[in-house]
Amino acid sequence: MQHIKNVNNEVTLMVDGVSVTVPEGTLIIDAAKKVGVQIPVLCYHPDLAVRATCRVCLVEIKGQKKLKTACSNEVWEGAEIITNSKVVRDTRKTVLELILASHPQDCLQCIRSGNCELQQLATTFGIGKPVFESAINGEKKLPIDKGNPSIVRDANKCIKCGRCVAVCQEIQGVGAINTANRSREYEISTAYDKKLEGSPCVFCGQCIAVCPVGALYEKNNTDEVWEALDDEEKHVIVQVAPAVRVALGEEFGMERGSISTGKMVTALRRLGFDKVFDTNFAADVTIMEEGNELLGRIQHHGVLPLITSCSPGWVNFVETFYPELLSHVSTCKSPQQIFGALAKTYYAQKAGISPDKIFVVSIMPCTAKKYESSRREMNGSGYRDVDIVVTTRELARMIKEAGIEFRALEDESFDDPMGISTGAGAIFGTTGGVMEAALRTVYEMVTGQELKQLDFKMVRGLAGIKDAEIDLNGLKVKVAVANGLKNARLLMEKIKAGECNYTFIEIMGCLGGCIGGGGQPITSQAGAKGNRMEGLYQIDRDSVIRQSHKNPAVIKLYEDFLGKPLSPKSHSLLHTHYLARKK
Ligand code: SF4
Ligand code: SF4
C-alpha cells in the first residue's frame, strides 16, 4: 500500500472514528493515546527497542485482512484504525489466555501482585480460570535462581517478552541474559544456563525495572530488618539514599517526583528505627575525599582520568570488563559504605554505644548496593559496615505492612549528626550530580575563591554522555559524565585507545543515575526519571548550604575524628581496593 505524505511531515488518520493528526513516524499506540485510547501491551516498553513478540496489542485496520501490532507499526495519512472491535477484543483475549496457560497463577504469593502487567490485563479482560490446558501441568518446576545477594530470577513466571534481554544488552551492554532456542523451546537464559552469580551480571537490577511480571525481583531482606527492629539488644539505625525521597511517594499514589523527605523520616521512626540518618551526609564526606584524591592526582601527575566509584553496578562492570583500567577508579568507597564505616566508629564513639550492638540498615534505590554491602572489603570499621540493604520498593512494602498511612504523615527531620547534609549531597542521586557536587568544592579548593555560580548546568540532563570544560581560574579541566553501562563502555574504549583527554569522569550504572535505579518503584510510563531528577534539583535549590565542604557536621567530623581528608584514618575507613572479576 502506498502511504501519502503531507508537506508538514504530519499525518491525519482516524482512530475509532476520531480524527487525529500526529507527526509522521508515530506508532499506532501513541496515536491512539492522543485520542484517549490505551492499547494493551506486554512486550513493549517506551525505553526499549520494539520487538513485537507478544501480540497483545493487535488492532484492526480498515481495508486490511490481517490484524496489526500497534507497538511496531507506524500510522499513515488516511489510515482508519479500529482498536475495539469484537475480533480485536477476542483475539487479544485469546493471546492472553495462551500466555496464562503456561504461567503459574500464584498471584497471592507473588511479589508483583498489584503491580503486574499480566495480572492487570487478565483482570481487564475478565480472564479467571485458564481455558487452555496448562502447558506447565505435570512439567517439572524450574529452579529459582536466588544464589546472589541482589536479584531473584524465577523462570517459571517468565512470559518471554524479551524486555530484560533488551535492557541488559541495549542499555547496559552487559549481555548477561539472552534468548535461547526457537519455537516452543524459546526461552530466556544466561550463557550455559549458569546462575546470575556465575554470569557477567553486575546486579544493576535494570532487568527487574522493565520486567512486566514477577519473573525478576529484588532479594527480599525486609524480614532481617523486622527481626533487628524487634531485637531490644540492637541499636538499629537507618540511612536513606538521596534518590529514594523523590520516588517513594509513587508507591503511595503521590505524583511522580514528589519530594517526601519529611514523611519518609516520620515513617522510618514509626517503624521503630532508633536513629534516622541521611546518606546525603556521607555523600558530602565522599566529596571531601574524592575531591582531594582528584587534586592529588592532578598535582602529582597520578593516573587520570579519575573515575567515580559510588555506583556499585558500575564498579562490578569495570571489574568484570575493564580490569586493566581499575587504577583510574577512585579508591573512595560509595556514600552507603562510608556511612556504614562511620556509623560503627565515629557515631558509636559519640553515642557511647558498642559497635557490635549497632545494626546499620540502608534504604537504597539500587539492587547492586545489596551486593556491595556484602563484599569482604566493606568492613573498615572491624565489623560488617552495612548490615542490610533494602530497596525503595521494600521500604514501601514495610510501611504498608505496618499500616502506616504514608500520605497523612506529618514531616519530621533527620537526626544529628549524620542527618545533616547539603544540596550537593542531594544531587548525588542523579546523573551529573556527583560531578557537579565535586566541582562546587574543587573549584574553591583550587582557587581559594568563593564560587559565585553554583549550578553547573552543562553536566545536567538525561543525555547518555555529557562533557564540558571547566575553568578553575586558569586551570582547564575537561570532564565527562556517563549514565547507563553501554555509555560507560564507550568512554572506557576511548581511554583504552588513548583517545581520552578527560581529567575527571562520573559514571553511574543506571540510566538517569540512582533516580532510575533497579530498586526504585516500577513504572513503564515515560518521563519518571525526569520528574525524579527535578525533585532532587528542587531539594538542592531549597538547601541552605549547597557545597559539601561547608557542611558543619562534616567539618566537625574531620575536626573531632578523621583529622583531614585522605588521612591514615580516612584511608583505612573510607577507601577500598578493587578486584578483577571473571566474565
Ligand atoms: S507474575 Fe503476575 S500474574 Fe503471575 S503470579 Fe505474579 S502477579 Fe500473578
Ligand atoms: S541485573 Fe543488570 S546486568 Fe544483571 S541481568 Fe539484569 S540487567 Fe543484566
Ligand code: SF4
Ligand atoms: S524475565 Fe521478565 S522481562 Fe525477561 S523475558 Fe521474562 S517476563 Fe520478560
Ligand code: FES
Ligand atoms: S506489545 Fe505489541 S507485540 Fe507485544
